[in-house]
Amino acid sequence: MSSPRGNPPPAAGGSRAGDADSADRPPPPVPASGHPAGRTGWVEWLEQRLNLTEIFSFLTHFGLVYAPIDRSRPVREVVRELATQPVPSYARGPRVLGLLAAILFGLEALTGVLLAYYYRPTPEAAFESTRTIVRDLPAGWFIHEMHAWGAYLLVAVVVLRLLRLFWDGLYRAPREVLWWSAVILAWLVLQLDFTGRLLTWDARSYWSTVRGMEVVWALPVVGPVLAFLLGGRVVNEDVLIRFYVLHLLVLPAFYLTFVYLTFSTLRRVGLSPPADSGPEGTVTFRHHLYSMLILSVLLFGVLVTLATLLPFGFAGPADPYSTPLGVRPPWYMLAPYALFQRLPLPAWVTGLLLLGAAVAVLLLPLWIRERGVLEPRRLRTAGVAALAVWAALSVVGMLIDRR
Amino acid sequence: MARRGMAGRLGEVVVALALACATGPAARAQPSDVISHPGSSPAQASNAAGRCGVCHPRERVLFEKSRHAQEDIHCVSCHGGDDRTLDQGVAHGSGFRGRPARSAIPALCASCHASEERMRAYNLPVDQFALYQTSGHGRRLASGDTRVAVCSDCHGAHDILPPSDPASYVFALNVPKTCGRCHGDSTLMRPRGRRDAYREYQASVHAHELFDKGNPRAPTCVSCHGVHGAAPPQVGDVDKVCGQCHTAERRYFVAGPHREGLTRAGQPECASCHGDHAIQAARPERLSTLCSQCHGEPSQQARLGRRLWTEYRAAAQEVDKAAAILERAEAVPLQTADYRARLEEARTYLRESLPAAHGMNEETVSGFTLRARWVSAEIEHEIYGKLGNLRTRKFVLILFWFYVLLTILVLRRFRGRATRVE
Numbered sequence: 001m002s003s004p005r006g007n008p009p010p011a012a013g014g015s016r017a018g019d020a021d022s023a024d025r026p027p028p029p030v031p032a033s034g035h036p037a038g039r040t041g042w043v044e045w046l047e048q049r050l051n052l053t054e055i056f057s058f059l060t061h062f063g064l065v066y067a068p069i070d071r072s073r074p075v076r077e078v079v080r081e082l083a084t085q086p087v088p089s090y091a092r093g094p095r096v097l098g099l100l101a102a103i104l105f106g107l108e109a110l111t112g113v114l115l116a117y118y119y120r121p122t123p124e125a126a127f128e129s130t131r132t133i134v135r136d137l138p139a140g141w142f143i144h145e146m147h148a149w150g151a152y153l154l155v156a157v158v159v160l161r162l163l164r165l166f167w168d169g170l171y172r173a174p175r176e177v178l179w180w181s182a183v184i185l186a187w188l189v190l191q192l193d194f195t196g197r198l199l200t201w202d203a204r205s206y207w208s209t210v211r212g213m214e215v216v217w218a219l220p221v222v223g224p225v226l227a228f229l230l231g232g233r234v235v236n237e238d239v240l241i242r243f244y245v246l247h248l249l250v251l252p253a254f255y256l257t258f259v260y261l262t263f264s265t266l267r268r269v270g271l272s273p274p275a276d277s278g279p280e281g282t283v284t285f286r287h288h289l290y291s292m293l294i295l296s297v298l299l300f301g302v303l304v305t306l307a308t309l310l311p312f313g314f315a316g317p318a319d320p321y322s323t324p325l326g327v328r329p330p331w332y333m334l335a336p337y338a339l340f341q342r343l344p345l346p347a348w349v350t351g352l353l354l355l356g357a358a359v360a361v362l363l364l365p366l367w368i369r370e371r372g373v374l375e376p377r378r379l380r381t382a383g384v385a386a387l388a389v390w391a392a393l394s395v396v397g398m399l400i401d402r403r
Numbered sequence: 404m405a406r407r408g409m410a411g412r413l414g415e416v417v418v419a420l421a422l423a424c425a426t427g428p429a430a431r432a433q434p435s436d437v438i439s440h441p442g443s444s445p446a447q448a449s450n451a452a453g454r455c456g457v458c459h460p461r462e463r464v465l466f467e468k469s470r471h472a473q474e475d476i477h478c479v480s481c482h483g484g485d486d487r488t489l490d491q492g493v494a495h496g497s498g499f500r501g502r503p504a505r506s507a508i509p510a511l512c513a514s515c516h517a518s519e520e521r522m523r524a525y526n527l528p529v530d531q532f533a534l535y536q537t538s539g540h541g542r543r544l545a546s547g548d549t550r551v552a553v554c555s556d557c558h559g560a561h562d563i564l565p566p567s568d569p570a571s572y573v574f575a576l577n578v579p580k581t582c583g584r585c586h587g588d589s590t591l592m593r594p595r596g597r598r599d600a601y602r603e604y605q606a607s608v609h610a611h612e613l614f615d616k617g618n619p620r621a622p623t624c625v626s627c628h629g630v631h632g633a634a635p636p637q638v639g640d641v642d643k644v645c646g647q648c649h650t651a652e653r654r655y656f657v658a659g660p661h662r663e664g665l666t667r668a669g670q671p672e673c674a675s676c677h678g679d680h681a682i683q684a685a686r687p688e689r690l691s692t693l694c695s696q697c698h699g700e701p702s703q704q705a706r707l708g709r710r711l712w713t714e715y716r717a718a719a720q721e722v723d724k725a726a727a728i729l730e731r732a733e734a735v736p737l738q739t740a741d742y743r744a745r746l747e748e749a750r751t752y753l754r755e756s757l758p759a760a761h762g763m764n765e766e767t768v769s770g771f772t773l774r775a776r777w778v779s780a781e782i783e784h785e786i787y788g789k790l791g792n793l794r795t796r797k798f799v800l801i802l803f804w805f806y807v808l809l810t811i812l813v814l815r816r817f818r819g820r821a822t823r824v825e
Contacts, residue, residue, distance in 0.1 A: 083821075135736045290818035294811050301807040308800050313734055 097161035126201035145307035176365035206318030207327035334397030453486025465561035534632035603680035655762035718772035725779035749778035
């Protein structure tokens with residue numbers, strides 16, 4: 001299992017050359033730079049960044065590909081080797097946000113399945129069934145609040161992880177795939193949150209979805225297509241059932257795929273070294289596993305505390321004919337909402353700007369490679385400035401409909 | 404009917420032809436298939452006016468819309484004469500009554516409407532004329548005053564419609580205006596010593612209910628004064644009149660000391676406190692001020708009024724508190740359907756305490772207010788108990804954190820061992 005990866009510490013050291021702290025050094029030869037890969041073809045380029053062989057052998061497990069069976073390694077030996085596998089000791093704290101996201105996702109899946117047992121996705125029954133879950137079922141409120149708070153933390157963790165990757169410059173070769181999957185994972189989590197909050201069909205969630213759909217609809221070209229996929233402009237039973245299917249089936253499937261892609265990249269290119277790197281020790285994988293377990297237990301404790309002490313509760317059932325005061329889109333849509341509401345430009349121009357920004361973030365690695373010489377320190381400053389603008393716009397969006 | 408035989412039908416055709424000629428080519432250009440479908444269209448009712456309508460078109464238009472026109476009543480039924488001819492001498496000839504004298508109108512209407520045989524088919528009462536003769540209007544008419552309401556003043560002369568028709572003068576929402584045509588006219592009322600009751604009524608809670616909320620069951624003039632036997636209720640009868648709707652209030656009022664005292668003093672019962680035409684919505688806080696208006700300030704009665712108001716207010720506050728905590732429980736959310744029902748029970752007791760206050764018996768009133776308070780307090784207590792479960796949750800949370808910390812300690816130990824082994 002570990003044989004195709006080789007020995008990780010040298011791999012980590014090797015990839016360090018292309019990283020944030022060492023950008024002023026001349027670019028190293030192979031495998032950090034993508035230039036030779038450009039000549040040898042995209043499969044080779046990808047192979048330097050992903051465990052393509054393992055993905056391929058993963059397919060053989062389903063019998064899709066006929067391949068010889070590896071009988072040489074008994075499972076006990078594999079597990080023992082795994083437990084003693086060295087892991088760099090800096091893999092903790094803010095550098096394991098991805099793991100936290102994975103754990104939270106598992107928790108969301110578990111509580112989500114329990115909720116789905118009683119939930120009915122029609123406008124007539126949605127609110128009633130949610131209220132039954134929260135009010136009448138034993139510990140239903142706990143499951144519901146865990147799901148809601150878990151989603152809140154998941155969004156926070158995924159966004160923080162994106163910031164951390166940006167800060168440590170982990171979008172550079174050979175980690176482009178890591179960055180892309182991180183951006184897409186963040187987007188998927190936001191979509192999961194957006195589709196999930198409508199399902200309770202209470203006045204607050206309903207109207208915040210209506211506002212959110214206005215933002216989606218205003219994006220040029222992409223907006224109508226997206227809104228069509230989400231069920232149309234008017235939030236009605238069609239939208240509800242689509243949100244339900246997306247929330248339960250489609251988005252989690254994509255999410256799992258990209259989680260797999262993330263882990264595959266990590267295994268191939270190694271864990272990233274810290275920015276202020278020095279020679280640091282390694283621990284065994286068993287030790288690392290216990291650390292992660294402790295972190296998970298702590299996370300679970302925090303989640304339980306939040307769910308118990310600060311329950312979200314509900315507003316009344318949604319009424320499409322009466323808008324409550326002070327409805328806002330979900331918080332992560334406040335900034336685009338503020339732009340659409342306050343920017344003295346046609347909506348399609350604003351939408352184009354937003355789409356451009358999104359594409360720029362997604363294509364950051366390629367963009368960096370084109371420029372090549374942009375200093376990491378200046379890039380960080382630019383990122384912080386962009387974040388400040390985003391936060392300011394969110395505040396503006398929050399103040400728009402306040403009474 | 405016998406009069407309108409072959410000749411009558413022939414006459415109609417002649418009239419129709421004459422009308423067609425008189426209205427000119429524009430009318431003739433219309434398709435004539437109206438004639439080929441007789442019976443279903445209201446055009447047939449136009450026959451009711453006979454030939455009178457040729458010279459009296461305005462009356463004809465009014466009459467054709469009326470209920471009478473649909474029931475084989477013709478101009479000649481009331482006015483006499485002959486409607487089969489256009490010759491004025493013949494038409495206004497034998498038995499012609501012309502415009503009936505005002506004093507003769509009630510008897511004229513009664514010639515049909517007091518006849519059981521004629522009215523049976525319509526299931527109409529036949530006592531209107533007898534009632535009218537007992538009314539203020541009827542008695543004045545009998546005494547020679549012809550400027551009083553007769554049948555046609557309220558029902559219309561030609562355009563009589565049933566009271567169920569919203570266009571009728573006597574439809575519930577139109578009744579105050581119909582009465583107000585005379586009773587809102589001070590030149591007519593002042594010489595007779597009557598007030599402008601119409602304007603007063605318009606300011607009342609009854610009028611608000613009738614006009615603003617459109618409730619056709621709200622009391623109009625006739626609800627209290629009677630319809631055909633209209634007369635102001637006398638002292639001693641006022642509580643009976645009001646009690647037709649306000650049954651609970653009357654029950655307690657009659658049992659209390661006020662009825663006898665007010666009747667002896669010659670004061671109208673309910674109206675002494677509530678007013679007559681300009682009745683306002685009853686506000687419980689008036690209990691604290693109204694009593695002293697008759698009984699004087701440092702009196703036992705004024706103190707009783709204030710005590711009743713205090714009791715009511717305390718109960719109302721308790722009910723409001725229960726309602727507020729119910730809202731809180733709803734938002735948690737807790738199961739609250741049972742408590743909603745019991746809150747309604749408390750509200751019913753509270754509401755019943757207001758009619759009970761008419762009996763001026765403190766024990767009866769506090770019986771209701773105490774029950775309202777008791778039920779509300781019970782709701783509060785039980786919901787507080789359930790909200791207390793939230794406190795239990797917090798306690799369990801502390802235990803949970805002990806467990807979490809213990810788990811972490813154990814895991815740290817395992818981790819330390821894992822490091823040592825390496």
